[in-house]
Amino acid sequence: MVVRRLDVTDERGIRNLAHEVEEEFGRLDVLVNNAGVALDAGESGLNADLDVVRETLEMNLFGAWRLCEAFVPLMQRNNYGRIVNVSSGMGALNEMGGGTPAYRVSKTALNALTRILASELRGSGILVNSVCPGWVRTDMGGSGASRSVEEGADTLVWAATLANNGPTGGFFRDRRQIPW
Numbered sequence: 001m002v003v004r005r006l007d008v009t010d011e012r013g014i015r016n017l018a019h020e021v022e023e024e025f026g027r028l029d030v031l032v033n034n035a036g037v038a039l040d041a042g043e044s045g046l047n048a049d050l051d052v053v054r055e056t057l058e059m060n061l062f063g064a065w066r067l068c069e070a071f072v073p074l075m076q077r078n079n080y081g082r083i084v085n086v087s088s089g090m091g092a093l094n095e096m097g098g099g100t101p102a103y104r105v106s107k108t109a110l111n112a113l114t115r116i117l118a119s120e121l122r123g124s125g126i127l128v129n130s131v132c133p134g135w136v137r138t139d140m141g142g143s144g145a146s147r148s149v150e151e152g153a154d155t156l157v158w159a160a161t162l163a164n165n166g167p168t169g170g171f172f173r174d175r176r177q178i179p180w
């Protein structure tokens with residue numbers, strides 16, 4: 001296993017990593033955009049700190065977007081790729097509630113990015129999906145969350161290893177499609 005450190009807000013770092021992956025391996029099969037922050041838990045949309053909203057978008061939306069822009073060309077070269085955008089039910093318009101506005105908006109926007117890229121890449125061999133891991137016992141989810149990390153990761157791994165005729169442009173939890 002080869003491990004590399006990456007800050008997803010560092011454009012040059014991403015470009016360098018893409019170059020290194022190309023030089024060392026000549027291909028990239030799977031991109032899981034998992035890095036994320038929740039900086040405004042419990043805050044209200046009516047008095048949101050817009051700097052926090054920007055910071056959240058920088059990580060949760062632009063981070064994933066930059067990674068896709070940098071790595072999709074490498075996937076296209078091999079006509080194969082699986083992109084998993086780690087989203088959240090908190091970004092689903094269908095069940096949108098109040099509070100935590102920066103995090104919610106960032107995940108709604110990430111879901112839009114999933115739809116856009118899935119549409120643009122349809123037929124290319126690259127499948128792009130959003131996944132909600134559920135409420136998971138991580139630093140973000142806290143020790144009271146209902147799911148273990150293994151349970152939370154299950155649908156991410158499933159989406160990262162879909163067969164060629166698998167879905168694209170979908171939003172999944174527990175390997176099942178959920179409403180946007």
Ligand SMILES: NC(=O)c1ccc[n+]([C@@H]2O[C@H](COP(=O)([O-])OP(=O)(O)OC[C@H]3O[C@@H](n4cnc5c(N)ncnc54)[C@H](OP(=O)(O)O)[C@@H]3O)[C@@H](O)[C@H]2O)c1
Nearest residue numbers: 006007008034035036086087088134135136138139140141
């Ligand atoms: N936990 C939940 O209940 C839950 C529910 C729904 C969705 N999610 C989503 O699942 C994903 C993972 O969340 P988590 O629960 O594992 O959160 P977490 O415990 O807070 O971990 C966040 C991860 O993001 C990384 N990260 C933060 N800033 C970064 C940056 N600038 N560049 C690269 N990596 C960065 C962190 O790396 P370092 O450790 O190196 O800082 C850490 O590995 C997130 O997208 C989150 O929104 C989580």
